[in-house]
Amino acid sequence: MxxxxxxxxxxxxxxxxxxxxxxxxxxxxxxxxRPKIRSVHLLFALRITPARYExxxxxxxxxxxxxxxxxxxxxxxxxxxxxxNLENKNVLFIWRNVxxxxxxxxxxxxRECNIPLMRERGIxxxxxxSGGGTVYHDLGNINLTFFTSRKRYDRMExxxxxxxxxxxxQPKVDVQATSRFDLLLDQTFKISGTAAxxxxxxxxxxxxxxxxxxxxxxxxxxxxxxxxxxxxxxxSVPSLVRNLSDADSSLTCESVMDAVxxxxxxxxxxxxxxxxxxxxDESLFPxxxxxxxxxxxxxxxxxKTPIFSLKTxxxxxxxxxxxxxxxxxxxxxxxxxxxSIDFPNHWLPKDLSNDLQSALEGCKFCxxxxxxxxxxxxxxxxQDDEVHTKCNVLCEKLVSIM
Ligand SMILES: Nc1ncnc2c1ncn2[C@@H]1O[C@H](COP(=O)(O)OC(=O)CCCC[C@@H]2CCSS2)[C@@H](O)[C@H]1O
Numbered sequence: 001m002x003x004x005x006x007x008x009x010x011x012x013x014x015x016x017x018x019x020x021x022x023x024x025x026x027x028x029x030x031x032x033x034r035p036k037i038r039s040v041h042l043l044f045a046l047r048i049t050p051a052r053y054e055x056x057x058x059x060x061x062x063x064x065x066x067x068x069x070x071x072x073x074x075x076x077x078x079x080x081x082x083x084x085n086l087e088n089k090n091v092l093f094i095w096r097n098v099x100x101x102x103x104x105x106x107x108x109x110x111r112e113c114n115i116p117l118m119r120e121r122g123i124x125x126x127x128x129x130s131g132g133g134t135v136y137h138d139l140g141n142i143n144l145t146f147f148t149s150r151k152r153y154d155r156m157e158x159x160x161x162x163x164x165x166x167x168x169x170q171p172k173v174d175v176q177a178t179s180r181f182d183l184l185l186d187q188t189f190k191i192s193g194t195a196a197x198x199x200x201x202x203x204x205x206x207x208x209x210x211x212x213x214x215x216x217x218x219x220x221x222x223x224x225x226x227x228x229x230x231x232x233x234x235x236s237v238p239s240l241v242r243n244l245s246d247a248d249s250s251l252t253c254e255s256v257m258d259a260v261x262x263x264x265x266x267x268x269x270x271x272x273x274x275x276x277x278x279x280x281d282e283s284l285f286p287x288x289x290x291x292x293x294x295x296x297x298x299x300x301x302x303x304k305t306p307i308f309s310l311k312t313x314x315x316x317x318x319x320x321x322x323x324x325x326x327x328x329x330x331x332x333x334x335x336x337x338x339x340s341i342d343f344p345n346h347w348l349p350k351d352l353s354n355d356l357q358s359a360l361e362g363c364k365f366c367x368x369x370x371x372x373x374x375x376x377x378x379x380x381x382x383q384d385d386e387v388h389t390k391c392n393v394l395c396e397k398l399v400s401i402m
Pocket of ligand 1: 102128132133134135136137141143144190191192193194195206207208209210218235236237238239240241
């Protein structure tokens with residue numbers, strides 16, 4: 001069903017000589033237009049002429065990403081939300097990512113997932129613009145983003161469309177929507193979670209759909225190893241999850257994506273047509289690279305965490321004896337605002353421990369920055385190997401909890 005040729009035509013639409021509307025002059029003019037109007041160019045690229053665009057108030061366009069990069073795909077969501085005029089148009093964006101954990105806009109990643117395990121396994125962490133809880137993505141999980149005008153925003157309508165698509169593939173599958181817009185399989189197992197972003201005139205509802213995801217890794221990465229975090233951040237609502245393929249092996253990502261696209265097209269009386277898009281195509285999505293960069297910054301992913309406190313205890317084995325530590329921190333915008341580390345008096349000179357705590361205040365709650373800071377700090381105490389070793393051991397411990 002995917003129109004691969006459409007996809008390749010879209011890769012360099014503005015550079016293609018034989019394609020008059022995509023000439024460099026067009027590009028130049030486009031750059032002079034106001035942002036909302038620039039999206040007209042996307043309509044050209046999608047072979048939707050403005051005339052047809054005006055006359056088809058109920059038109060639904062299906063875009064499918066050729067990228068599996070979570071930041072690129074979230075950037076496309078932002079771009080469509082910010083740039084496209086959706087007064088007369090609906091867009092369904094279909095996308096999948098390599099393993100990633102996606103937290104909600106107002107969440108605390110340290111409380112929601114196992115960051116050390118994710119680092120070890122190379123699993124990305126992303127913060128999305130919509131609210132709600134934390135979900136796990138991999139190539140066995142489909143994401144569907146339904147863009148509409150704010151007036152036509154209707155999550156239940158979208159979920160019913162997904163249910164119809166699943167029933168078209170396997171009539172016996174028991175999938176129902178709940179009042180919190182989850183989809184449950186056999187009235188028990190969550191297969192889809194929902195979140196939304198409501199703009200002034202535009203809205204989107206996005207949801208996941210677990211088809212063949214790694215269901216043993218999912219609960220592991222969504223289990224935080226940290227205790228003692230206090231915050232007003234939005235907590236996730238954990239559920240028992242299952243893949244659709246557990247109910248019926250025909251429910252693979254490919255078959256489900258095709259079925260959803262067919263159902264979406266039928267809903268808008270269109271011929272099923274999926275436009276493949278490359279999210280990093282600046283000529284089609286001007287400003288998209290910056291949007292990706294914004295989503296990839298430490299300041300967005302970690303720094304947007306609502307203020308929180310961390311109170312924890314730990315032990316360090318040093319020269320065959322265990323030393324008890326009490327750590328208390330307040331973290332605001334991802335930066336350590338207050339820090340107190342209590343340990344037996346003899347372990348480190350008092351003035352040094354005070355200096356270390358002061359040095360940590362103002363530092364990012366981040367392993368690389370803390371490690372750098374401690375190593376710089378240690379150098380201010382020259383020729384004391386024991387102090388160096390102790391500071392380094394303590395630093396390793398601090399870094400392991402960040
Ligand atoms: N991929 C996926 N699909 C469905 N449910 C999941 C998934 N991953 C985890 N979970 C379960 O949902 C809860 C969290 O539920 P909770 O209700 O707290 O949060 C959500 O559902 C958010 C959905 C966001 C959807 C966006 C769409 C595109 S980008 S992310 C978690 O603890 C697990 O038990």
